[in-house]
Amino acid sequence: MTNIFRKLTFQETLHRNQKVILCSFPYDLQLLKEFRKTFPSAKWSRTHNAWYVKDSTRYRSRLKLPLPEIGDVWLSKLYEHNKTEFIKFRNALTQKAFSPNTINTYLSEFAQLLVLLKNHPIDAMTSERLNSYFLYCIKRLKHSEAQVHSRMNAIKSYFRLVLNKEAVFDNVIRPKPHKQLPKVLSKQEIAKLFTATKNLKHLLILKTAYGMGLRVSELIALKVNDVDMDRRQAHIVSSKGKKDRYVHFPESLKPLYLDYLKAYQPSIYLFEGQFSEQYTVRSAQSVFRNAMKKAGINKGSGIHGLRHSYATHLLEAGTDMVFIQKLLGHNHIKTTEIYAKVSNKTLSNVQSPLDAL
Template sequence: MSKLREQMKYDMDLKGFSEKTKIAYLKHVELFAKYFKKSPELLGEEEIKAYLHHQLIERKMSRSYNTQAYSALKFLYETTLKREWKSYKIPRCKREKKLPKVLSREEVKRIFNVTTNPKHRAILMTTYSSGLRVSEVVNLKVNDIDGKRLQLFVQGGKGQKDRYTVLSRKNLELLRDYWKLYHPKTWLFPGQDINEPLCVRTVQKVFENSVRKAGITKDVSVHTLRHSFATHLLESGVDTFYIQKLLGHSSLKTTSIYIHVGNLDGMNIKSPLDDIDNE
């Protein structure tokens, strides 16, 4: 499969796929080939359906996993092997519509309070303050901070899209104190090698430790800070259109999910039953 693998990787490079997506797609194709012990070039629609069914029903893999496997195989056959992909013959698994977990403002404050390392505190506060993905916060550069306009520049976010997002005054002061301690040159949050950004897993571990110290038992991840940023803005009355732009979502439909997790009391929404006796 080495030649086919290289061709698929080349095609994904041309499409501008992220490194993470390329690794995931190649792994799915590798597992598909191993399952049948044949090159994908010798396999077709029936084998693809059988494999996806096996992953979903027998191995009980998640729908999101199966959806990614579907996308990887579709790319392989359509783009690399130049074969027709008939969606009606190879149905895609329906996506799960799960609501994101969200932290309250008080819980976010507790997480910051127990994070005593200045660098770690700056990372977590910047993630929440600007609604960043973990991959975005580790790739921030010193020059991405615009203190005068209170903006933060996100270069090459998801889908390789640049955007500006909000920068809190409180976070700006924290970052200035952090800079005085660490004097980062290029990367705002460098790793052990100052010429490389901090790795994502390090930030995840920092967040996990802080959540545990804060006594929070919710099933949350560092990405929950981004969800909480959006939800808290919505509860404060910020229009979903502006939240969409700050998060870098392509569709307003993606952003509207936060309407379902917002605190209804905080948004001054109440049941019409409460007004019946007043009429």
């Protein structure tokens, strides 16, 4: 720990209706310069006579302060009984060893029902009341089929894991899901995307996502030690469903990769933030959006579109569907088969009767 952290004292408080962390230390010009350099976004509060930063996971990690548990943000909004049930559900999800992202999603979906229920106990909910609530989500909240399915899955998990009453959902009506096709960029558009990206780090982010077909969560979790240049492969650790897999490291990526390592010298994660912390999903998405804008491509696709494009282009190049399934880390071949529906090679083999006239 550096000298500055040894001399800092912290206090959590509210400032202008925002949770902040006050940072106090004895006045010393050199110490002040070091603090301002380390925390350029810190602001001075006349009211508290101290510097402060936003109370966030990022700053708590940097200041070595205890991190809040997933879902803590909801506790103050819940009545006592339902707060207890919320904590039981969080404990059950943790015990099941679900990923932090899954736990956060399930708790957020579950909490929104608890907020609406106020002091009505969640464990007394019947199938009829659950159907009324989901109808409210569709008609009043204008939730999509996918959003309603997500909320149903979360609440059903509570009834199954905490109450052992999964049968309550036997009479709950699920909306028919909308089967949306993946948005795919053409090879020409992929090339334009790369050409428009001048920043070395950003270019490697985009080429790694496309060249290995990675989910954004896998991309930001990739560590320097996960890349094996000798074997030309990358180890994707504890991916979706807590499964590991190996993916091919493209030979054409090697020069850019080595230039990046020399220029940025990442310590743990291949892609790190300003303070050597893990790159965020939001930052990776922003890199993709900016590149799309610079390239003049307007397809409404997120960075996950690079993974869709990787799979589609492999299929169009004649790669066996089973190999694509393994490279993508899909459990079922049916998940991979959706790319056959967007493949130009597949569609172009079908002749319209208009052309036969």
